[in-house]
Amino acid sequence: MKVLIAIDSFKGSISSVEGSKAIELGIKDVYPDAEILKLPLADGGEGTVKTVVQATRGKLVNKEVTGPLGEKTIAAYGILADGNTAVIEVAEACGLPLVPLEKRNPLCTTTFGVGELILDAARQGCRNFVIGLGGSATNDGGIGMLQALGYRFLDSRGASIGLGAKELAHIVKIDSSQVNPLLQQCSFRVACDVNNPLYGPDGASHIFGPQKGATPEMVEELDRGLKQLAEVVSAELGVDIQNIAGTGAAGGLGAAFSGFLKAKLESGVDLVLDMLEMEKHIVGANLVITGEGRIDGQTSMGKAPMGVARLAQSRHIPVIALAGSVVEETKALHSLGMTSIFPILSSPMTLEQAMDSIATFENLRRTTNQIFRLLHAVRFKVE
Structure with missing residues (x-):
């Protein structure tokens, strides 16, 4: 029997x-000779x-970079085993948790700092970059990242603007003459799961600005700044960053990556x-186990x-999904490939108890054990 375990983290818990280790133990308790392949998952975010890095046996690199408030911070990124591919989460350098609540603006x-991470990896x-957007504290359209890479954004006097979204309204020209030449050899794939445009009612400022500390007045100023950036990019580079789906992600970083x-x-x-x-890894699997902390709509x-x-x-392979909690609306997921969905909690408990990592480990192992005992008892032929 070959079982592929591919679960996401149970956020805040395990x-x-x-979690994959716990599930493996639950299977081995019943099928000690089972072939088990563990591929821990993520969705491009945190x-x-x-x-x-763990799944591909790469390495983590720590780099001191400029944080979202201009202070120095240590950010981590990954280099895969091929030595040619870097994986970067923008939140490591400009994430909301890096900004105290009272300083969010x-x-x-x-x-x-995102640009500094890219340059360090280059x-x-x-030469190949995979970028995870999301969780940023920023709304600068990615100009900070681009400034770190050598782009200069000039005001009406021909002077370089400063850092931050407050400077966007002053941009009238883009100077690319000092961009780091290594970028010409680099390609970027960006994980982006929102379709928001750069500016407007559905843009970065209106939809995501408030959660980053923007007041209604700030939202309007931020939105005008991003519109100014888009107009200059269109005039200078001939690229329409407003009408590319997802350019509003991470405060406009989607626009910087796609447009520049x-x-x-x-x-x-x-x-x-x-x-x-x-x-490649799913080939030959008799059963797949997936899951996350909460399975819902x-x-x-x-x-x-x-x-x-x-x-x-x-590939007509049955899928068992495990979760800390499962809601009624998940019935529709069965038609989408989840054969059966199981909550792992066995008795009433507080949220704190349910989130305890040791308890979650044991709950995953116990639930998996019981599922496979049933499969064994009814002689479910997965071998």
Whole structure:
């Protein structure tokens, strides 16, 4: 019997790596000779770097960069075993958790550190980049990142503007003459699971600005700044960054990657599954186990377990999904590839108890054990 375990983390409780170990033990209790392949998952957001690095036997690199408030911070990124591919989460350099609540003001925060991470990886020989958007504290349209890469954004006097979204309104010209030449050899794939345009009612400022600390007045100023950036980019570079789906992601970083670095914006889970070569590893599997902390109606909207289930369904492989909680609306997921869905909690408990990592490990192992005992008892032929 071959079982593929491909779960996401149970956020705030247990990592995908530890959760996979618990599930493996639950299977081995019943089928000690089972062939088990563990591929911890992520969906392009938080945890993607560590997950992909562990799964591909790459390495983590720590780099001191400029944080969102202009201070120095340590950010981690991954280099895969091929030595040519870097995996970067923008939140490591400009994430919302790096900004204290009382200092959150997206007019002032910068993405400069993201550019510093890219340059560091390029100098170490990386030419292929996988970027995870999401969780940023910024709304600067990615100009900070681009400034770190050598782009100069000039005002009406021909002077370089400063850092932060408050400077966007002053941009009238773009100078690319000092861009680091290594970028010409680099390609970028960007995990982006939103379709928001750069500016307007559905753009970065109106939809995501408030959660980053923007007041209604700030939102309008931020939106005008992004519109100014888009107009200058259209005039100077001939690229319409407003009408590319996803350019509003991460405060406009999607626009910077697609408009300046010719990046391809992709579904996060599809990108990660491709990097992990999931299609190759699923071959010959009799059963797939996936899961995450909560399985609900949002699971079908680009979450990692759903990507696994769809892939398995296309190959007629049954899928068992495990979760800390399962809601009634998940019935629709059965037709999308999830054969059976099981909550792992066995008795009433507080949220704190349910989130305890040791308890989650044991609950995953116990639930898996019981499922496979049933399969064994009814002589379910998965071998």
